[in-house]
Amino acid sequence: MVKKLLVFILFSFMFTLYACYYDNEEDIYAKFNSKLNCDTIDVSYTKNLRYFFDTNCASCHDGSHPTCNLNNYNNAHSYATQPNTNLYTVVVNNDHKNRVLTGCELKQLKLWIENGAQ
Amino acid sequence: MEHNKTTTRFIIISFLFQFTLQISSYGQDSINNKETEYTEHTFFNTRIADIHSIETLERGVLDVRLAHRMGRISSGVSEFFGLNQASSQLGLEYGITNNLMVGVNNNTLNKLYSGFIKYKILKQSTGKIVMPVSISWLSNTEVQTGKLNYPNDQYYFSSRLFFTHQLIIARKFSDKFSFQISPTLVHKNIVETRADKNDIYLMGLATRYKIKRKIALTGEYNVIFPHQIYSNFNGSLPVNSLSIGIDIYTGKHTFQFFITNSVAVDEKSFLTESTEKFFKKGIHFGFNISRLFNIVNYYE
Numbered sequence: 001m002v003k004k005l006l007v008f009i010l011f012s013f014m015f016t017l018y019a020c021y022y023d024n025e026e027d028i029y030a031k032f033n034s035k036l037n038c039d040t041i042d043v044s045y046t047k048n049l050r051y052f053f054d055t056n057c058a059s060c061h062d063g064s065h066p067t068c069n070l071n072n073y074n075n076a077h078s079y080a081t082q083p084n085t086n087l088y089t090v091v092v093n094n095d096h097k098n099r100v101l102t103g104c105e106l107k108q109l110k111l112w113i114e115n116g117a118q
Numbered sequence: 119m120e121h122n123k124t125t126t127r128f129i130i131i132s133f134l135f136q137f138t139l140q141i142s143s144y145g146q147d148s149i150n151n152k153e154t155e156y157t158e159h160t161f162f163n164t165r166i167a168d169i170h171s172i173e174t175l176e177r178g179v180l181d182v183r184l185a186h187r188m189g190r191i192s193s194g195v196s197e198f199f200g201l202n203q204a205s206s207q208l209g210l211e212y213g214i215t216n217n218l219m220v221g222v223n224n225n226t227l228n229k230l231y232s233g234f235i236k237y238k239i240l241k242q243s244t245g246k247i248v249m250p251v252s253i254s255w256l257s258n259t260e261v262q263t264g265k266l267n268y269p270n271d272q273y274y275f276s277s278r279l280f281f282t283h284q285l286i287i288a289r290k291f292s293d294k295f296s297f298q299i300s301p302t303l304v305h306k307n308i309v310e311t312r313a314d315k316n317d318i319y320l321m322g323l324a325t326r327y328k329i330k331r332k333i334a335l336t337g338e339y340n341v342i343f344p345h346q347i348y349s350n351f352n353g354s355l356p357v358n359s360l361s362i363g364i365d366i367y368t369g370k371h372t373f374q375f376f377i378t379n380s381v382a383v384d385e386k387s388f389l390t391e392s393t394e395k396f397f398k399k400g401i402h403f404g405f406n407i408s409r410l411f412n413i414v415n416y417y418e
Contacts, residue, residue: 019259021276021307022316028308029273106312 026104039104043111044118045073052105080117088113157242160252160290161298163372163408164211164219164236166324166338167361168380168388172252172288172298174238175213178414181221183209185383185406192399200403207383212413225384229264232384242290256284258385277308282385284322294328302340304386310349318346318390332367336376340389351391359392361404374406 039048050073057070069075080087088110112118161171164181175181185207189200197203204226211221217238224231240253260280266273281304288298300322309316324338340359347356363376379396380388394400 019276019279019307020281020305021274023274023277023308024312024314024316025308025310026312028277 040107040111043108043115045076045112048108049076049112052109077117080113085113152245154243154245154247157244157252157290160242160288160296161326161336162332162334162365162367163374163406165374165406165408166298166326166336167363167374167376167378167404167406168359168383169300169322169324169338169340169385170236170254170256170284170286171324172238172254172286174217174219174236174254175211175410177213177216178412179213180411180413181209181211182409182411183207183211183223183406185209185404187378187381187383187404188402190394190399191377191401191403205381205383223384225382225387227382227384227387228262230260230262230384230387232258232260234258234385242288251287251289253288254286256282256286258282258284260384260386279307280386281305282389296326298322298324300324302389304390306386306390313348315346319343320389326365334365334367335363336365336374337362342390347390350393352393354393356391356393357395359388360396363404370410372406372408374408376404377401378404 043049045053053070053076057076061068061070061075063069063071063075068079070079079085088106091106091109159173161173164171164173164175186204187206189197189203191200193200193203207223207225209221209223211219213219219236220234221236222231222233234256236254236256238252238254240249240251242252243249258281260282262278262280266277282302283305284300284302286298286300288296290296302320302322304318304320306316306318320340320342322338322340324336326334326336328334338359338361342356342358357379359378359380361376361378361380363374363378366373366375378388379394379400379402380392381394381402382388382391394402
């Protein structure tokens, strides 16, 4: 009896190992939930990214940084439109000052750079 | 170069010396025919306050459990200092062998059902076999049966599942003092944002100090390692859970009374979703009552 129970428990445990997923609500439930919807149409600095730059970048890149200032639209635009700009790479790799951004912010930033950083 | 050689020689000699000493001590043991003495009752119960302790139930023992976590003590007279609100857990746990136990629990918060398996891998012992620590393994699965936030029931069943795995290492330093660490992994099949980690690593620290033969002070602290959780629960980021309490052991009953900053009783919730700040009026009263029944011996 004990052996049978042991086998059952071990099988149940093995089953739970197959039940592991690495999901997040942004990816799999956004279509069901308007709260999670991400605005990706006509992404602009004023409409979508001003808050992102102000809260995540402007405190350090405040105009005193010689190569990369992100404290206003003109500075952010000129940095984002440089040839081979690393703005998105630095942000998406999440290795810059441990700033962690939501998937929506990353998506918007990528679209904004690709569409000429308007 | 010469210095390196001397160091190497010194290391080899000391190693050999130690090895010889160990061999000779084994020899003495066998001559004295020393028995192995296993340490018992490192903790009074299978729980400290919230987290599991090293202990497992003996074979054929059924543990009927009731646990409550009340509201904020600071909520005042109108809420009877938190006692008017409660989240509770009912549990049935059973010892299949002396080292292996299983259990099922029902939690009122988030309507969670959980099942776990705990196995004692090593026992602290002296005598013929010397083992400085006891080690147990815990695997816990939780199913959230409460309503999810996604409308029209368009969700995956996997989003309801949570897993907790814990390696529990404990040592009874003296008859009075025991200490335990438990590296923990909580896996959530779904998290709120991409930034949040599905695998959350923690370290549990727990201790017991006996003040009387059957009364002990207990404490536990579960540390969430940084850069894993970025989403708010109930409006603020999760904090480490802390509990301080007292255990009263009567043989068949164990009463555990404590103050804690976690509202939930189930593993994943108190470990990764406690948002109350212990030192900022976020203290809750909680208790566990455990009653043991000898099922196998009773019918034999």
